[in-house]
Amino acid sequence: MKYFGHGGKGIVERILSSSEAKQWMRGLKRVSVTDRVARECIDLAYGFFTPLEGFMGKDDVDSVCEKMTLTDGTLWPIPIVFDIAEEEIKKQKVKKGNNIILSHNNCVLAILKVKEIFKYDKKKMEQAVLGTTDVKHPGVRMINRWQDTFIGGKITLINLPKFNYPFDKFWNTPRQLREKFIEKGWERIVAHQSRNVPHTGHEWLMKGAWFSANEDLPVEEIKTGILVSCIIGPKRIGDYIDEAILLCHQKLHDEKYFRDDIHMVSFILWDMRYAGPREALLHAIIRSNLGCTHHMFGRDHAGVGNYYDPYDAHRIFDQIPKNDLKIKPVRILEWWYCPICGEITYSGLCGHIKERRQFSGTAIRSIIEDKAKPSKLIMRPEVFDLLLKCADEYGFGSPFCTEKYLSKRQSVFLIS
Amino acid sequence: MKYFGHGGKGIVERILSSSEAKQWMRGLKRVSVTDRVARECIDLAYGFFTPLEGFMGKDDVDSVCEKMTLTDGTLWPIPIVFDIAEEEIKKQKVKKGNNIILSHNNCVLAILKVKEIFKYDKKKMEQAVLGTTDVKHPGVRMINRWQDTFIGGKITLINLPKFNYPFDKFWNTPRQLREKFIEKGWERIVAHQSRNVPHTGHEWLMKGAWFSANEDLPVEEIKTGILVSCIIGPKRIGDYIDEAILLCHQKLHDEKYFRDDIHMVSFILWDMRYAGPREALLHAIIRSNLGCTHHMFGRDHAGVGNYYDPYDAHRIFDQIPKNDLKIKPVRILEWWYCPICGEITYSGLCGHIKERRQFSGTAIRSIIEDKAKPSKLIMRPEVFDLLLKCADEYGFGSPFCTEKYLSKRQSVFLIS
Numbered sequence: 001m002k003y004f005g006h007g008g009k010g011i012v013e014r015i016l017s018s019s020e021a022k023q024w025m026r027g028l029k030r031v032s033v034t035d036r037v038a039r040e041c042i043d044l045a046y047g048f049f050t051p052l053e054g055f056m057g058k059d060d061v062d063s064v065c066e067k068m069t070l071t072d073g074t075l076w077p078i079p080i081v082f083d084i085a086e087e088e089i090k091k092q093k094v095k096k097g098n099n100i101i102l103s104h105n106n107c108v109l110a111i112l113k114v115k116e117i118f119k120y121d122k123k124k125m126e127q128a129v130l131g132t133t134d135v136k137h138p139g140v141r142m143i144n145r146w147q148d149t150f151i152g153g154k155i156t157l158i159n160l161p162k163f164n165y166p167f168d169k170f171w172n173t174p175r176q177l178r179e180k181f182i183e184k185g186w187e188r189i190v191a192h193q194s195r196n197v198p199h200t201g202h203e204w205l206m207k208g209a210w211f212s213a214n215e216d217l218p219v220e221e222i223k224t225g226i227l228v229s230c231i232i233g234p235k236r237i238g239d240y241i242d243e244a245i246l247l248c249h250q251k252l253h254d255e256k257y258f259r260d261d262i263h264m265v266s267f268i269l270w271d272m273r274y275a276g277p278r279e280a281l282l283h284a285i286i287r288s289n290l291g292c293t294h295h296m297f298g299r300d301h302a303g304v305g306n307y308y309d310p311y312d313a314h315r316i317f318d319q320i321p322k323n324d325l326k327i328k329p330v331r332i333l334e335w336w337y338c339p340i341c342g343e344i345t346y347s348g349l350c351g352h353i354k355e356r357r358q359f360s361g362t363a364i365r366s367i368i369e370d371k372a373k374p375s376k377l378i379m380r381p382e383v384f385d386l387l388l389k390c391a392d393e394y395g396f397g398s399p400f401c402t403e404k405y406l407s408k409r410q411s412v413f414l415i416s
Numbered sequence: 417m418k419y420f421g422h423g424g425k426g427i428v429e430r431i432l433s434s435s436e437a438k439q440w441m442r443g444l445k446r447v448s449v450t451d452r453v454a455r456e457c458i459d460l461a462y463g464f465f466t467p468l469e470g471f472m473g474k475d476d477v478d479s480v481c482e483k484m485t486l487t488d489g490t491l492w493p494i495p496i497v498f499d500i501a502e503e504e505i506k507k508q509k510v511k512k513g514n515n516i517i518l519s520h521n522n523c524v525l526a527i528l529k530v531k532e533i534f535k536y537d538k539k540k541m542e543q544a545v546l547g548t549t550d551v552k553h554p555g556v557r558m559i560n561r562w563q564d565t566f567i568g569g570k571i572t573l574i575n576l577p578k579f580n581y582p583f584d585k586f587w588n589t590p591r592q593l594r595e596k597f598i599e600k601g602w603e604r605i606v607a608h609q610s611r612n613v614p615h616t617g618h619e620w621l622m623k624g625a626w627f628s629a630n631e632d633l634p635v636e637e638i639k640t641g642i643l644v645s646c647i648i649g650p651k652r653i654g655d656y657i658d659e660a661i662l663l664c665h666q667k668l669h670d671e672k673y674f675r676d677d678i679h680m681v682s683f684i685l686w687d688m689r690y691a692g693p694r695e696a697l698l699h700a701i702i703r704s705n706l707g708c709t710h711h712m713f714g715r716d717h718a719g720v721g722n723y724y725d726p727y728d729a730h731r732i733f734d735q736i737p738k739n740d741l742k743i744k745p746v747r748i749l750e751w752w753y754c755p756i757c758g759e760i761t762y763s764g765l766c767g768h769i770k771e772r773r774q775f776s777g778t779a780i781r782s783i784i785e786d787k788a789k790p791s792k793l794i795m796r797p798e799v800f801d802l803l804l805k806c807a808d809e810y811g812f813g814s815p816f817c818t819e820k821y822l823s824k825r826q827s828v829f830l831i832s
Contacts, residue, residue: 259767351676
């Protein structure tokens with residue numbers, strides 16, 4: 001069965017069986033890649049980035065930066081590039097037309113067919129994609145750490161990632177997700193992106209978006225699910241630990257804060273660029289490749305600091321031609337706790353503007369650090385209990401990333 | 417400014433100034449009408465029933481019963497008829513072509529231009545409209561009380577109704593409502609029908625429907641209001657008293673359970689037929705004449721007993737041609753109180769099926785009868801306090817209609 005993804009193209013899958021791979025690999029040069037490039041090889045090969053089949057060449061990067069499309073006109077907001085040190089290219093004598101092996105942590109990962117080796121002005125890329133070259137912006141710092149030379153070309157995965165627990169429970173390729181959606185009978189799927197352990201504000205963001213996605217449907221025809229699609233990638237100190245993010249989302253499901261038949265938890269591998277509106281578009285594209293029909297966007301989606309207006313990521317969807325994206329944005333303002341209403345309510349509805357208590361990550365964090373159980377109207381007690389358990393099991397005692405977690409944590413996946 | 421209503425016709429307004437009326441009335445025969453007919457004269461003259469300009473003739477009644485349209489093909493589900501005793505017609509020598517004065521409580525109300533005098537099989541009407549002729553059905557009992565002779569013809573109002581407090585605060589003709597919507601800048605208006613003092617289930621029904629009505633809108637373009645449109649008509653023992661229904665809905669507004677700029681309370685005069693799906697259509701038509709763009713329909717809208725499936729009133733909207741109705745149904749299942757979630761939540765979302773507490777009119781009634789304040793998650797405390805105050809001021813001590821209230825209550829309006 002063929003599934004269609006972004007740009008109307010079939011979902012890309014470029015995976016070689018091990019016997020084929022053995023033949024192919026003979027005599028190839030070998031180049032090692034960073035964590036990010038390894039994650040993006042996996043994304044490319046499984047079609048998360050459909051219609052891309054590999055890392056971009058210069059013309060595509062130019063087109064993405066300047067026009068927010070690939071050279072063929074397909075909407076695409078962020079360059080997907082393989083950066084490599086020039087010395088490495090020289091040392092390995094990598095040439096246009098070569099097939100080379102990409103290895104990660106000394107394991108063979110993928111074959112790259114070198115189509116193009118090029119230089120790119122990273123400042124230009126930063127300005128175009130992030131709207132700034134300010135080194136305080138984490139996306140700028142990330143790109144600044146990249147090498148200045150890039151290789152474009154198609155990727156074929158030759159060893160599949162094996163995910164450690166609990167990631168293995170939540171890993172699904174685009175094809176696997178499509179199959180699960182069919183199994184569940186879902187006809188509309190609303191993506192919820194998360195990098196957090198869910199509080200009730202997140203829960204209601206999902207509930208409100210589900211509600212919105214059904215507005216034109218007769219009751220009997222509601223076959224709509226929520227796909228929690230967590231982003232797993234590099235962590236910063238103070239972030240929630242990855243294991244807790246996934247397991248706590250699943251806890252909301254297991255404890256029936258969501259009906260069993262309308263909610264499922266998964267993740268994607270992605271290194272946040274914090275590119276605000278452009279990144280919102282990319283998230284929408286990836287989730288459309290997963291088979292989602294709707295994508296919720298709350299306040300300051302994929303933003304950081306004050307680089308973007310909190311609703312820039314809402315507005316960008318009005319600026320792109322109507323049929324360029326096969327997923328509907330569901331734009332959401334704020335859910336907050338209102339002590340007068342005595343419940344979580346929505347900024348567009350509740351008039352207790354003075355009394356409202358906005359969800360503050362900092363406030364919730366300090367409650368959690370004190371190990372004081374928050375009100376069940378702020379964080380579900382089962383979620384809080386599990387978060388502390390995850391801290392012990394995976395976080396070296398902390399639910400938040402510490403130096404120790406970052407250096408000693410288990411890998412998300414292994415290549416074998 | 418011309419406003420367009422159901423069937424694409426301009427909103428009907430058939431009102432005569434008093435000087436014109438004086439001339440016209442000279443020498444006309446006078447016939448007195450029931451409360452229902454008086455209310456429907458007012459509805460007709462102000463355009464609540466646009467495109468109808470008067471009571472239906474036999475062909476229209478036939479067409480409505482058999483095809484659910486007027487003879488010109490316009491969608492219309494319920495006959496709007498003026499029933500009169502045959503003796504009265506004989507006594508007054510009313511003839512086709514006559515203009516006659518309709519009076520109510522001895523006051524001159526309207527002029528009817530007699531187009532047709534006809535008999536109609538009321539059983540046929542009941543079966544077609546209500547789906548039953550069972551005398552346990554209150555709509556059947558209502559029609560059974562009607563006379564067997566009907567007069568069709570256009571209505572012109574010659575004396576305007578003057579509404580007593582608090583009704584005067586909430587009375588708006590279709591034209592006046594349109595003007596208020598323009599003033600408020602509302603571009604989408606979601607109608608909420610009510611015959612109840614609102615509990616939090618009603619409140620969330622409105623909040624959820626507002627949310628649904630905005631799903632495709634960018635944040636800056638949300639100009640959506642909720643019109644609470646109460647139905648004021650004949651009361652049954654045990655119903656909430658009319659004054660409390662209106663004032664308590666307004667209380668939710670005044671106490672900011674709704675933002676000031678998204679919610680307003682009004683009412684229409686209508687004698688419920690309890691016709692389930694057909695009546696849901698009529699309510700939608702009336703609210704489209706008020707300028708509403710959306711109409712929420714919950715469980716068992718306009719139903720009674722077990723005559724209709726609780727969601728028949730949802731399904732009927734799929735059976736009518738797409739452009740026959742210029743108002744979008746927003747179909748809603750149930751909001752309930754979930755003690756695990758600790759809040760009001762939606763049947764489509766919450767998985768605590770065993771623990772849920774459905775809103776039961778009977779349970780809430782018994783709490784109120786005991787004058788025990790319900791939890792603020794069931795009924796807002798300000799609403800409850802006002803309800804008891806209304807009981808004292810308007811209900812002879814009871815928030816529910818008693819024999820005494822029904823016989824001694826103030827009139828909703830006077831004709832002078």
